[in-house]
Every structure is written in C-alpha cells, then in structure tokens.
Amino acid sequence: MSIKRSAEDYLVEWKDRSSRKPLILRGARQTGKTYLVEQFAKNHFRNLLKIDFEFDQEVKSVFRQKDPQTIISELSLFFDLPVIPGETLLFLDEIQSCPEAIHSLRYFYEKLSGLHVIAAGSLLDFVLRDFEYSMPVGRVEFLHLYPLSFSEFLLAVNARLHEFITNWTPPDQFSPVVHGKLTELMRTFIFTGGMPEAVASWIKQRDYVEVQRIQSAILSTMQHDFAKYGSRIQQDHLQKILQFIPGNIGNKVKYVHVDRDVRSTALKDAFHLLAMARVISLVFKTNANGVPLEAEKDRNFFKAIALDVGLVNRMCGLKLIRPEELMTVYEGGLAEQFVGQELLGSRPCFEEPALYYWAREAKNANAEVDYLVTHGSQVLPVELKAGKTGTLRSLHVFLHEKKSDFGVRLNMDTPSLGRFTAHVRLKKSSTEHEYTLLSLPLYLAGQLDRLLEHALDQPQ
Structure with a gap:
C-alpha cells in the first residue's frame, strides 16, 4: 500500500506556482525522498524522467553544458522519453554524485523555468557545504523531509x-x-x-x-x-x-x-x-x-x-x-x-x-x-x-x-x-x-x- 506524505501537498502547491524554482529535497537517508517524488510524478505528471546519478554514470557529462535546452534534448534521446514543460517532471536523484547537475539548476531556473525540476540526494548537506561551483543561491528552493510523523x-x-x-x-x-x-x-x-x-x-x-x-x-x-x-x-x-x-x-x-x-x-x-x-x-x-x-x-x-x-x-x-x-x-x-x-x-x-x-x-x-x-x-x-x-x-x-x-x-x-x-x-x-x-x-x-x-x- 502507498503511504501518503503531507509533503506531497506542498509539492502540488509548488507545481502550480508561477514563481516556482527548481526544488532540492533534503533529509536523512531512507526518509522516503525518492518514493515521495515518484508518487508525486505518478499522480500529477504525464511523464517522469528520473536520473539516478549513482547508476546513470554515463549522463553526468551532459550537465557540463550551460544550456538547459541542450541538456534535456540529450537526456530525451538517451532515455527515449519526451521532455515537455508542464507534462514532464525531471527528477535528478542522488544529485550529490554530480556537482555539475547542482550547478545546472540555476540555468533551468533562468532559461527553462517552465520545466518542473526536482533534485534529491543523501548526505547532500556535505556537498552543499563544500560546493566548489557557484551555488545557485536564490535560484533554487528547498524541502526538508523527515521520517513519518504520528x-x-x-x-x-x-x-x-x-x-x-x-x-x-x-x-x-x-x-x-x-x-x-x-x-x-x-x-x-x-x-x-x-x-x-x-x-x-x-x-x-x-x-x-x-x-x-x-x-x-x-x-x-x-x-x-x-x-x-x-x-x-x-x-x-x-x-x-x-x-x-x-x-x-x-x-x-x-x-x-x-x-x-x-x-x-x-x-x-x-x-x-x-x-x-x-x-x-x-x-x-x-x-x-x-x-x-x-x-x-x-x-x-x-x-x-x-x-x-x-x-x-x-x-x-x-x-x-x-x-x-x-x-x-x-x-x-x-x-x-x-x-x-x-x-x-x-x-x-x-x-x-x-x-x-x-x-x-x-x-x-x-x-x-x-x-x-x-x-x-x-x-x-x-x-x-x-x-x-x-x-x-x-x-x-x-x-x-x-x-x-x-x-x-x-x-x-x-x-x-x-x-x-x-x-x-x-x-x-x-x-x-x-x-x-x-x-x-x-x-x-x-x-x-x-x-x-x-x-x-x-x-x-
């Protein structure tokens, strides 16, 4: 059976907000970040393009580019999945394994704000603390996820x-x-x-x-x-x-x-x-x-x-x-x-x-x-x-x-x-x-x- 998380209500509000920015989920390992996003995509989007950087090692190089349209075009060809703003959720999971992808979030906000982008990862706070690239401050927002409440x-x-x-x-x-x-x-x-x-x-x-x-x-x-x-x-x-x-x-x-x-x-x-x-x-x-x-x-x-x-x-x-x-x-x-x-x-x-x-x-x-x-x-x-x-x-x-x-x-x-x-x-x-x-x-x-x-x- 599926477990309804209250954070999904916030994701729905984020989805419909005109001032939306790419969203980074932060929380301890195994608090359900991946499951939450997958359930959200299943209920509210036609397509989910999920990249797990711990397994999809070959696509890391795609994020060295600064043009988000080029990035999603290459991802669409690689995964054979259409990426349509408003219909597709781009989910960058285990993003701590690809610092270039964290950096790219600023360009998604500045040049392709119509696309819904969510990132998540384990031990992400360590990466953000020592981030060697320009952190996309003001161009991303955060959601903190905890274990289930009573x-x-x-x-x-x-x-x-x-x-x-x-x-x-x-x-x-x-x-x-x-x-x-x-x-x-x-x-x-x-x-x-x-x-x-x-x-x-x-x-x-x-x-x-x-x-x-x-x-x-x-x-x-x-x-x-x-x-x-x-x-x-x-x-x-x-x-x-x-x-x-x-x-x-x-x-x-x-x-x-x-x-x-x-x-x-x-x-x-x-x-x-x-x-x-x-x-x-x-x-x-x-x-x-x-x-x-x-x-x-x-x-x-x-x-x-x-x-x-x-x-x-x-x-x-x-x-x-x-x-x-x-x-x-x-x-x-x-x-x-x-x-x-x-x-x-x-x-x-x-x-x-x-x-x-x-x-x-x-x-x-x-x-x-x-x-x-x-x-x-x-x-x-x-x-x-x-x-x-x-x-x-x-x-x-x-x-x-x-x-x-x-x-x-x-x-x-x-x-x-x-x-x-x-x-x-x-x-x-x-x-x-x-x-x-x-x-x-x-x-x-x-x-x-x-x-x-x-x-x-x-x-x-």
Whole structure:
C-alpha cells in the first residue's frame, strides 16, 4: 500500500506556482525522498524522467553544458522519453554524485523555468557545504523531509482517527475511549518509528521482529556512511556519539560523558557532522527573550535527539512498553525524542530545521523547559510531564521571568485548557503568577501549532 506524505501537498502547491524554482529535497537517508517524488510524478505528471546519478554514470557529462535546452534534448534521446514543460517532471536523484547537475539548476531556473525540476540526494548537506561551483543561491528552493510523523502514521492505519485529531480543537470534549485508542497507537508508533520502510512493513505484516530487522539494517547503513564523513578517527567519534545519544536524550551534552579521553573540540565537530547528515538534531539553549529564538542561541549548550524514535528503541534494545511508562523509561527520554521529532516534522517543510530549549542554572534555583515554540511574536514554553500529573515549576519560573501568561504541558492525560495561579518561589520570597495552560496528550504534539491558534483565541 502507498503511504501518503503531507509533503506531497506542498509539492502540488509548488507545481502550480508561477514563481516556482527548481526544488532540492533534503533529509536523512531512507526518509522516503525518492518514493515521495515518484508518487508525486505518478499522480500529477504525464511523464517522469528520473536520473539516478549513482547508476546513470554515463549522463553526468551532459550537465557540463550551460544550456538547459541542450541538456534535456540529450537526456530525451538517451532515455527515449519526451521532455515537455508542464507534462514532464525531471527528477535528478542522488544529485550529490554530480556537482555539475547542482550547478545546472540555476540555468533551468533562468532559461527553462517552465520545466518542473526536482533534485534529491543523501548526505547532500556535505556537498552543499563544500560546493566548489557557484551555488545557485536564490535560484533554487528547498524541502526538508523527515521520517513519518504520528499523524502520517495514523492516516495509514486509521484514517478516521487521523481525521479526528486533525480537526479537533480545544476546548471541545475528548472521549476517554478515543484517547485510549490513540494512546495505544502512539505506543505502537514509538516502537515502529517513522522510517517509511519500517512503517510499511508493520502495516502489511504486523510483525514486530521484521520491523526490528529493518531498523537494524537502517542503522547499519547509517554507520556505513560514516566512512564518507571524514578520517578513521572521526568515524570512531561518530560511532561513540551514536551509542551515547539514546540513553541521554533530554540531557545537556557534556563531552566528558561521551569519552573523557577525546578532546571536546573533536567531539563537538562530530556532533555537528551527524547533525549535517540529519542522523541527529541538536536542541540549542536560547535566552528566549523574543523572536526569532535563533538570535539568542548559545551554540555551546545543546541537547541532542536522534533521527527517529523507532531507531532509538532499536539501539536501546527496548520492547513494546506500556503507554504510562513512556515518560519514565530513560527518565522521559523516549517522550522527549517523540515530541522533538514531532515538532520538527510539523514545521513548514521549506523552513530550516531548528529546536530550542530554555534553562537557568543557578545555585538552588535551577530551571529547565524541555522545548520552546513560537506563535507569532510569542515565545511559549512546552513542558513534558510523567503520567497525568507532575509539577510545572520550571514552566512557572519561565512564565514569571518572561512576563508571559501562556504555557503548554504534554503528558498522558486527555486534553484540557484552563486558567491557573502559580506560586513562584524567588530568592527570598514568593509571588503569584496567573497563566493559561494548554494541556495535551503526547500524541497531539504534532498538532501543536494549529491548536495554539485556537487556544490563544479563547476568552481568558
């Protein structure tokens, strides 16, 4: 069966846009870039001319030319396929293997803008970083692709529940029966993860052992790619970090905890190499005094999450666990991994990936908010809490310090929206702070931006 990706809706909008530019898909290996484009072409074009530069080595020389009309004429003859603007999609896959093709995208935009051109590749960020040709800045656009979100998983396994969660808004009633079913499906998703091959296998066979086999193969492929990142010593550092992350999600990275015998600068470089490969995402600390959060990012303080929660499970050797344990296994690491990748996956796919948190480190007054999101000009704290309860001390401290009155809690309870008064302890006294709390079950993390739109419009 086919799996519908939300990114296809963006591709349709791109197809019909008059200001369209050649599109480059960026994402980790095996997140479904090729499948997405092939399905898009099947549904919206008469012809697909696909070039895989890892296999179609002989056509690389065609892209040394600067005239796109000559390029497509030669490709049309070679592949015996008509190339007609508006009817043909030109798909340049594994484009990292042909830098000349990346360079040619500027000429397709300038001289043959009527032709739809999409490029994709693995480890593409490394090529773009070291690109020796003139990068077609301003003449291409990007689409960032992630593993399947829980919403996309739900669409494939229970379309009615998908329709429900994508249309539900606070403060509408939420059935405990529906909540239980969604919680159970989230439990399944946290085990299978969102890598398309693993999800497709589970939908077809319902065989968890086969899912684990696929996840192990994906992890092996990722580690095999380490040879492309740098020296043998760097590969060793990358391997240590990959082993370190699953048990330390949610914790500020301290290089000494990875390997006290390796220089911190070497490990820092290795973390950023893995982030460039999209194998991990870095969650940076920010002062959060306003938007954009990037403006006050501290590059020296960060946490890290992996590409996919199912792969984290595989690396840890975990089996299916009860939903109520999601917040306590590895001290909430699984929940923080799940929410982090849901927040990334719910961003507009043309935006650069970014995650942030807030922390205050002071003697006897530490506070840390798991994630920060923005809505318009507002910076909103997002706290994850075990089970259905849990104090919100850090969230309260953040709201008081930033003079804000709206926070978000993600836990295992049914959703709610209410007004509360927090007692915030200061150095030598305490004060009260009134605020609105939007409380959501973990499985609605990917719906957060849409739900904030409704919650913030509610009368206080």
